[in-house]
Amino acid sequence: MSSRDNILAAIGKTKRNDREPSPLPQIPTSDTFNDRLIERFSETLTGVGGQVVRVTDWLDIIQHIEQTYRQVSISPAHRIVTTLPELSAVAEVGWSGLSPHLLADADLAIIGAHFGVAENGAVWLTESLLGHRAAPFICQHLAVVLNASNIVPTMHDAYERIGDAEYGFGLFMAGPSKSADIEQSLVMGAHGPKTMTLFLMV
Amino acid sequence: MNTKTLDHPELAERFNRDEERVDWHDQTLWWIRQKRDKAAHTLPEWEALREAASRIKLNVLDNLDEYLVQFEANALSNGIIVHWAADAAEHNQIVHKILIDNQVSQMVKSKSMLTEECHLNEYLGHHGIDVVDTDLGERIVQLAGEPPSHIVLPCIHKKKEEIGEIFHQHMGTPAGLSDPQMLAGLARTDLRERFLTRRVALTGVNFAIAETGEFVVCTNEGNADMGAHLADVHIASMGIEKIIPQRKHLGVFLRLLTRSATGQPITAYSSHFKRPRAGQTMHLILVDNGRSVHLGREDFRNSLKCIRCGACMNTCPVYRRSGGHSYHSAISGPIGAILAPNLDMKKHADLPFASTLCGSCSNVCPVKIDIHQQLYKWRQVITQEGEASAAKSASMQVMSTVLSNHWIYKFGGSIGRKFMQWFPGLVSNKLNPWYKHREMPTPPEQSFQEWYAQNRKNP
Numbered sequence A: 001m002s003s004r005d006n007i008l009a010a011i012g013k014t015k016r017n018d019r020e021p022s023p024l025p026q027i028p029t030s031d032t033f034n035d036r037l038i039e040r041f042s043e044t045l046t047g048v049g050g051q052v053v054r055v056t057d058w059l060d061i062i063q064h065i066e067q068t069y070r071q072v073s074i075s076p077a078h079r080i081v082t083t084l085p086e087l088s089a090v091a092e093v094g095w096s097g098l099s100p101h102l103l104a105d106a107d108l109a110i111i112g113a114h115f116g117v118a119e120n121g122a123v124w125l126t127e128s129l130l131g132h133r134a135a136p137f138i139c140q141h142l143a144v145v146l147n148a149s150n151i152v153p154t155m156h157d158a159y160e161r162i163g164d165a166e167y168g169f170g171l172f173m174a175g176p177s178k179s180a181d182i183e184q185s186l187v188m189g190a191h192g193p194k195t196m197t198l199f200l201m202v
Numbered sequence B: 001m002n003t004k005t006l007d008h009p010e011l012a013e014r015f016n017r018d019e020e021r022v023d024w025h026d027q028t029l030w031w032i033r034q035k036r037d038k039a040a041h042t043l044p045e046w047e048a049l050r051e052a053a054s055r056i057k058l059n060v061l062d063n064l065d066e067y068l069v070q071f072e073a074n075a076l077s078n079g080i081i082v083h084w085a086a087d088a089a090e091h092n093q094i095v096h097k098i099l100i101d102n103q104v105s106q107m108v109k110s111k112s113m114l115t116e117e118c119h120l121n122e123y124l125g126h127h128g129i130d131v132v133d134t135d136l137g138e139r140i141v142q143l144a145g146e147p148p149s150h151i152v153l154p155c156i157h158k159k160k161e162e163i164g165e166i167f168h169q170h171m172g173t174p175a176g177l178s179d180p181q182m183l184a185g186l187a188r189t190d191l192r193e194r195f196l197t198r199r200v201a202l203t204g205v206n207f208a209i210a211e212t213g214e215f216v217v218c219t220n221e222g223n224a225d226m227g228a229h230l231a232d233v234h235i236a237s238m239g240i241e242k243i244i245p246q247r248k249h250l251g252v253f254l255r256l257l258t259r260s261a262t263g264q265p266i267t268a269y270s271s272h273f274k275r276p277r278a279g280q281t282m283h284l285i286l287v288d289n290g291r292s293v294h295l296g297r298e299d300f301r302n303s304l305k306c307i308r309c310g311a312c313m314n315t316c317p318v319y320r321r322s323g324g325h326s327y328h329s330a331i332s333g334p335i336g337a338i339l340a341p342n343l344d345m346k347k348h349a350d351l352p353f354a355s356t357l358c359g360s361c362s363n364v365c366p367v368k369i370d371i372h373q374q375l376y377k378w379r380q381v382i383t384q385e386g387e388a389s390a391a392k393s394a395s396m397q398v399m400s401t402v403l404s405n406h407w408i409y410k411f412g413g414s415i416g417r418k419f420m421q422w423f424p425g426l427v428s429n430k431l432n433p434w435y436k437h438r439e440m441p442t443p444p445e446q447s448f449q450e451w452y453a454q455n456r457k458n459p
């Protein structure tokens, strides 16, 4: 017998005939996070190291990027990439067909998000928004654009919204990459981006 | 590890030679436990969530074979190559074969307690494969030649000055560094080069969804993603108990996991891998390694619900003051002390005794495993099998006195945290095998000890 068959047979032997298998429970509901969605989301994301910037249109974002990233970047060849055509004035587009390794020198990546979650400050992203799966990890800094009307209260609402959506890769992301492995001191930018800016379009 | 001949009391005694470190370890883990409490208290439905998580996992344990078959079928149709490994050796061989087939002798690996359990790094090392652990804490212990001492905080036993010295020796960084920010930055630069050049990446798995054939990996550092998304080949290793039935159940587990682990509302990254990316190969290895045996142990099967949050370690008065390495097993702490004897009862006979049975672990466990009761049951099994030494039998009798008197035990449960602060007093006697050379700190009030002594005489 193959290991597969052996394992399945061994598990089968542990089943008991003298009791019914336990049923799946109801998932608890929560109304704790139903109000003040935008404020809660912003507070929580800030609490996990993200920066929330409220904007009203794409021009606001372009101006913010011009002012912030163009000035602080010390690298002369600093590189800003995006999957959002609206930002092509300040960022490179059309790189998703090339190797993800070529993003290694990206200082800033700007991507869109499907929705945010108020209870934990996370945004839901899938492959179609990323250009490359590696894009939000390999860049030194990350910016995400989210429409303020797309915030759900909890993870239960999040999975309800995702439903049986099809994706090859998806993720919840909450703030920048971080580690506290050295004496529990929090360090931002363990392997992924050192900062995460969320442009909240209101 | 060269510690096989020493048991928990001896290893704990070693750890306790450095009093300052033990105090730091103790206080830091307790601080994390408090962060967990704070996070849990933000959710009025916390207890309902724990109950739901526990029941979902119970349903999984009752139907594990069916869910595995369903998961396999869906994963295959998603384009994932599925392997089955009966034990650690088979798991390691499968990984090795994938590396050989891809003509690769180097690999990056993110956190996977399963590969620690299987001693994958040693195995591959013997076959000339260079494995680089990419989680910062795991990288530090790997360079130090040690196993992780905690499932979530692998190098919690190390001081920053020691880490600076390890980096100096192994990475050629300047001597005398101890700033965490700087040390983490140096590791980032060093590991980034490896992420960009390695063609195979191995990750662990936190949850695998039967309904969709996808699997979820949670990290704060982004190291699992950096490895997987840049490599041509992604290998994911998982214990068969990591299955959950439906995608929506992730809502329950992701709400509980990180709040229980570190007090964060969620990890920075909760990555859902459903299909390999274009041009990539994705392997998934389903590993039994004793789990099906454990599933058949009626008294202990519930421990397979574990989602590896580490909360039971952070809260455990014994773990906090004896350190993860004293458990001489890949998974340490209260849950490790239940899982390890299943794999090798003789070798791990001491572990179920490394507990005061205070029950704090069971109180914090997000999937409501009756951890302390299982530890108590293991003691009985082990004593019956004649594996327990005399000291431990005596210690067990003291504990069984506590447990057999329902009223005393209930009293203990009802005053919760306070009771734990008192516990050091209770166990500071000659029968305490894991602290025999060290007087515990004076309990805040002597009354419990006195009360206990009095009441033991006339129950």
Ligand code: SF4
Residues within 6 Å of the ligand: B260, B305, B306, B307, B308, B309, B310, B311, B312, B313, B335, B361, B364, B365, B366, B367, B368, B369, B371
């Ligand atoms: S036994 Fe419970 S508390 Fe301990 S690591 Fe597992 S899930 Fe967490």
